[in-house]
């Protein structure tokens with residue numbers, strides 16, 4: 001059986017797009033970077049940890065997917081905004097500039113582990129303080145890395161992407177199918 005260790009409705013919808021049957025499993029982890037941990041190391045560690053946490057709740061031969069998404073700008077990791085001030089600080093960094101969205105996927109079955117990291121460049125137009133305020137009030141930024149959703153209202157800030165749209169939303173479809181093909185024969 002295939003399991004997705006995620007509470008994200010976006011990841012569930014994306015995995016459904018691959019046409020595979022799966023179930024959800026609890027796989028929560030503490031999301032805090034170590035001191036001096038590189039963003040790419042952090043995001044892949046969290047994906048690995050989520051799949052490992054999920055593995056504890058399934059049978060030994062089940063396949064478990066874990067995934068994590070972060071936004072990186074100026075070497076800083078932007079996760080979900082804690083409050084409105086935090087969102088303002090994030091947009092001060094991303095408005096009118098390019099940032100990276102990193103999504104890691106880890107797949108485990110027993111002792112086997114395969115993982116992939118996808119990096120995409122996302123370009124933002126300038127976003128005014130007033131727009132950040134009304135965007136916060138929509139409720140959309142609260143549970144999104146970097147405080148925006150490209151697939152939602154936040155899409156209007158995006159002038160261009162270089163990379164994987166599905167990875168930005170939370171699960172890279174092409175890379176995830178490739179990973180799963182190594183397990184599902």
Ligand SMILES: Cc1cn([C@H]2C[C@H](O)[C@@H](COP(=O)(O)OP(=O)(O)OP(=O)(O)O)O2)c(=O)[nH]c1=O
Nearest residue numbers: 006007008068069144145148149150168169170
């Ligand atoms: C940049 C961006 C992020 N996001 C989402 C993807 C992720 O769900 C979320 C980042 O949080 P994550 O910590 O990666 O995941 P999560 O807490 O939502 O879910 P899980 O249970 O799997 O840990 O931000 C968008 O939906 N759209 C976007 O444009």
